[in-house]
Amino acid sequence: MEYVRLKDIKEAYIDKLISQDKLNKAIHIYNEENNLPIFNNLSVHPETEPNKEIINEAIEDISIDILGLNKEISATGNQYNDLMNEVTHRLEVIEELLQAEENRIKDMNIICGNYDEFVTVKTLNYKYFTGMFGYDSNYVFFAYPNTAKASSEDILILDISGNGYEGNKYVYQNDEFLQDSLDTSNRNYLIDEHISTYYEYSRLTSNTELSKYPKDVNFDDIEAQCTITCISQKPFGTIKISSDFDNIIVQDILYSIDDGNTYISCLDNPISINNLFGIYNDSNYIYGSGIICFPSTNYLKIVLSSTKASEVDKIAFTSLDTVDATNPIETIILLDEVKRHVIRINDLSILSGTYRTGTKMQSKELISEPIESIAIFASEYVPSHFPNNQDYIQYILTINGVDYNIVPINSNKEGIKVIRSSKLMSLDTYAEHISESIKSASLSIIINTPDSYTTPYVSNVKICYGKAVSKV
Incomplete structure (x- = not known):
């Protein structure tokens, strides 16, 4: 949409005032700075009978000011959005160049070494x-798509279940719980195509007995695993899982041929989709792409797991001290012995078409x-x-x-x-x-x-x- 400037709005209003023979007001507005509001003020004596024409004129001035303000805020927002997209694009270009150089060095060391x-x-x-x-992503090639395209809009998440819990509950950073600023249990983050949001499925483990701990702590070293059940109105035969973590494994893919009543497994072996060293060890998958194929279906189950615990997450929980029943106190207890195993997904999209x-x-x-x-x-x-x-x-x-x-x-x-x-x-x-x-x-x-x-x-x-x- 074309940007309508505040100056253009004022000039249109001045033309209207001239057509109504309100020359003095038109000249006054013309001589004012463009960034000053048209409405100055309106004084009304409490014992004076209101003048309907003056009030209507004031309201009209206010509406023009609000219109101009709205246009300027909208234009500023668009400029910030353009700036953000430009910065994101430049960062992606820089990242691509750095990744290309890193890959070149790996190629020289591994391929030329062998x-x-x-x-x-x-x-x-x-x-x-x-x-x-x-x-896709510059380095992944496939057959020419007649109508096929990637989309997150057609997916509906039916269920997510596993051996842990959804989100980043218990993660404690900078003297606050991270969940308060970004709750990663929001399933919409799976399919919102937004670069700053992501969905997480977590599992807490500890090899040490604890005197106080939340119910989600497990005393073992088992990795997090979850199953995402999704549906699409359009048949699809490919998904793309985007994650900025390299510890995500697709354990299995199950598709349904009877509207979600029964499912058939179609993955021969688990795939560590972001294991870039797999490029040199396994020629039968396109590592780093996150692409998985299966027979065309409307219903799909994606079984995911983690491979290691986070080395940066601090875990804590809020405990209610009831020693004094009349004055219970909430305290935050840090759990240094507890580790979080996490499955993070930045985006989940389907590729449908021919x-x-x-x-x-x-x-x-x-x-x-x-x-x-x-x-x-x-x-x-x-x-x-x-x-x-x-x-x-x-x-x-x-x-x-x-x-x-x-x-x-x-x-x-x-x-x-x-x-x-x-x-x-x-x-x-x-x-x-x-x-x-x-x-x-x-x-x-x-x-x-x-x-x-x-x-x-x-x-x-x-x-x-x-x-x-x-x-x-």
Whole structure:
């Protein structure tokens, strides 16, 4: 909406006064500063009969002042909102750059450490590719979405149950209970898409016997676990769990085919969705994405757990001292021996709609000088309900104008994993040897899906470069 300034409102009012032949008042308002109110004051003697015209005129002045004030407050709020969004965007860009540099160092240490012939690794984000494809968080790719989109608006949380309690009750910081300023038991925080709110499910444990403690303390070391039951009016086959904690595990996903009466498990193994080191140890999931797929349904149960206790939370509770029955006193008791295990979710969204099979992503030129060898590294996530023994994600490296079907170097699939420049043949079944140096290279990725409501995913696509060709 276009910003209507206070000056514009006053000028419109002046025009109205001129049209009503109230020239003196119009001139007075025109000569006043724009930030001064039009209404000055109105003195009424208690024994004087009220003048209806004067009162109506005063009310009209007040209404113009209130209108202008409302517009200015609204405009200021919009400016603050724009500033907040701009700062958030800049912080996200900075975080992305820092994360990219951190990942580059990890890639060099882990990938190049395990594969001696590679000396450099480059991670490809969506900007490296052309074509019609879907992407999430810059580095996660999937089949082109015909109508599919992410949304939190379509979710309704039916129930949350587990072995602990909802929220951040008992967390004590800066001489106050954190729950008083931000109550994380609010289930709306799961789906409000707001960056400053989050939902938590907690469990208190202690290995030491206590004389006084609240009912939620457990004398064991069992992690927090909860089950979120949700429903959507639209069928969906994918969820995205966003959390700024790296200790969240998806233990199971259960979907219903009969309106929530019975549920079927569809997760083969628990997934530590934010375990970024899993990128290098397991090529069968897109770690860091929080994406989980399942057969299309309207009802879903998500079983989550924590992996460790918080190292920063101080736990306390309020106890009522009734030694003096006539004057009971509330005291705050710190529980240094008690730890909080917590599952934190910043956002829970669903991806519903349809996807197009046969999606093709084409990279631009990937090398700037001749090299001796090249390979790709990638993480794949094929939904467990897809039929086995099918190639849902294909990679084609075009080397010096010739296409080579390859598989990622970190994959368990059989096939060519390395293109190597060598005049001598080798018995390596995973390497393709060419007789000249690698002068040009580009990558094509083809994504196929047998289920138009769900798609395979590929992420962390990296190009592994061998040594540069020695110049004579």
